[in-house]
Amino acid sequence: MPELPEVETVVRGLRDQLVGRTIKEAWYNWRGTINRPSPEELVARIAGQKIISLNRRAKYIVCKLEHDYFIVHLKMTGRLYVAASDEENDADNWVHFKLMLDNGRELRFSDVRKFGKVYLVDDVEEVTSKLGPEPLDDTFTVDVFKERLEGRSKVIKTLLMDQTFIAGVGNIYADEALFRAGIHPKRRSDSLSEDEISRLYETVRASLQAGIDHEGASINWYRKADGTKGNSQDHFFVYGRTGKPCKNCGHAIEKTRVAQRGTHYCPNCQPLGKKEA
DNA sequence: CGGACAACCTGGCGGC
DNA sequence: TGCCGCCAGGTTGTCC
Numbered sequence: 001m002p003e004l005p006e007v008e009t010v011v012r013g014l015r016d017q018l019v020g021r022t023i024k025e026a027w028y029n030w031r032g033t034i035n036r037p038s039p040e041e042l043v044a045r046i047a048g049q050k051i052i053s054l055n056r057r058a059k060y061i062v063c064k065l066e067h068d069y070f071i072v073h074l075k076m077t078g079r080l081y082v083a084a085s086d087e088e089n090d091a092d093n094w095v096h097f098k099l100m101l102d103n104g105r106e107l108r109f110s111d112v113r114k115f116g117k118v119y120l121v122d123d124v125e126e127v128t129s130k131l132g133p134e135p136l137d138d139t140f141t142v143d144v145f146k147e148r149l150e151g152r153s154k155v156i157k158t159l160l161m162d163q164t165f166i167a168g169v170g171n172i173y174a175d176e177a178l179f180r181a182g183i184h185p186k187r188r189s190d191s192l193s194e195d196e197i198s199r200l201y202e203t204v205r206a207s208l209q210a211g212i213d214h215e216g217a218s219i220n221w222y223r224k225a226d227g228t229k230g231n232s233q234d235h236f237f238v239y240g241r242t243g244k245p246c247k248n249c250g251h252a253i254e255k256t257r258v259a260q261r262g263t264h265y266c267p268n269c270q271p272l273g274k275k276e277a
Numbered sequence: 278c279g280g281a282c283a284a285c286c287t288g289g290c291g292g293c
Numbered sequence: 294t295g296c297c298g299c300c301a302g303g304t305t306g307t308c309c
Contacts, residue, residue: 002303003303059303073303073304074303075302075303075304076301076302076303077301077302113301113302115302115303115304116303117304161303163303163304170302170303171301171302171303172302260302261301261302262300262301262302
């Protein structure tokens with residue numbers, strides 16, 4: 001659920017509250033939330049480290065410390081927020097990890113479904129080395145996109161969601177990008193025309209950027225760092241709009257499954273055969 | 278290389 | 294009202 005735009009929004013909301021602070025102590029109540037090292041080692045190693053910077057890589061939140069990197073993945077229902085130690089929050093019931101700061105506030109990691117993970121590593125690459133390019137980077141050009149598609153034949157939606165192919169696109173923005181490009185989600189990647197590839201390159205970026213501009217989509221669990229909802233969901237063309245009229249042609253949006261995931265598309269605007277715009 | 282599917286978890290919701 | 298079973302989707306790992 002949190003995809004690139006949601007994670008980016010969280011990072012922007014947390015940056016000023018974290019950078020420059022020193023971590024006094026770590027706390028957890030669910031060992032599975034800590035991916036590595038062992039919970040005991042993480043607690044011992046992280047105490048006393050100063051927070052240098054906060055950034056995003058794909059869907060990972062990367063916090064550079066003096067000697068290590070503290071990394072968080074929200075997976076589907078994770079929430080990350082800062083509050084005064086005596087301040088209550090709606091998501092507190094599911095807090096499984098906390099970092100106490102030197103100003104009386106704390107960073108809380110709440111996660112209903114416990115899929116989310118935190119990491120403490122001395123090299124970011126340990127976690128991010130297999131990720132594909134950042135779709136919004138200037139270095140990710142249409143030529144790079146075309147090169148990466150060469151020799152691939154996967155169903156296009158599956159490929160868009162493959163984090164080693166492009167980093168940060170999940171189920172929602174994959175559906176949105178494919179709709180905007182007029183490409184059926186079940187098309188094989190090696191069946192796309194040059195023109196379709198160029199369009200898809202543009203719409204992947206445009207869909208993600210729109211998500212960031214609207215501060216992320218709050219489908220059910222996602223919240224911004226301050227606890228309020230983003231409104232990207234109010235601007236979706238197809239995601240979650242099954243049975244509703246296509247914003248482009250009026251045909252009812254249909255839902256199917258691709259790679260075991262709910263997939264929304266307009267059968268009229270996204271035909272299975274090739275389509276020249 | 279690609280695809281299918283289970284596993285990790287829990288809350289929300291539709292159906293009865 | 295209550296119970297049951299399905300659905301949600303990011304990632305990893307296994308198997309073919």
